[in-house]
């Protein structure tokens with residue numbers, strides 16, 4: 108669990124409920140010890156700058172390139188995007204998912220809302236999508252797959268061992284998305 112900024116505690120609770128052994132990661136040695144990583148919702152520019160300051164950005168890129176499973180919600184989705192449409196100055200991403208994301212995409216009228224979202228690979232009915240100043244995926248490369256759409260835009264995406272959602276399942280008490288990611292980590296061995 109990348110624990111620099113954002114809703115770390117909520118993810119730790121959801122991961123534990125999904126049967127994962129989750130620990131906070133703030134240093135390169137801690138990153139080296141985990142088999143998968145969750146990047147929380149929060150503020151993607153802040154997470155990016157802190158990751159850089161903590162010497163984690165390059166090690167994160169290397170682990171993701173080497174196939175480590177990673178899941179990002181909201182700001183975490185932005186961190187896993189190869190490209191941001193409207194980056195703030197100094198904002199870098201880890202990348203790994205061939206997609207272009209638009210930050211705060213839903214606009215002022217609709218900054219925060221909830222919607223039922225059907226997610227491919229998550230059985231048992233739609234998940235409650237909590238969107239808080241959420242991004243959407245503007246365009247998706249051929250290697251990436253949209254698992255869910257809202258308003259005509261992908262809001263859940265998978266590419267190999269990387270998973271990203273524009274919404275926050277960690278805030279709902281429904282742990283199926285975290286269970287899906289935990290299963291991806293197990294399958295990666």
Ligand code: GLN
Pocket residue numbers: 147148149150151152180181182183185210211239240241242
């Ligand atoms: N709008 C935020 C960003 O750009 C993301 C918001 C969130 O994670 N809830 O980083």
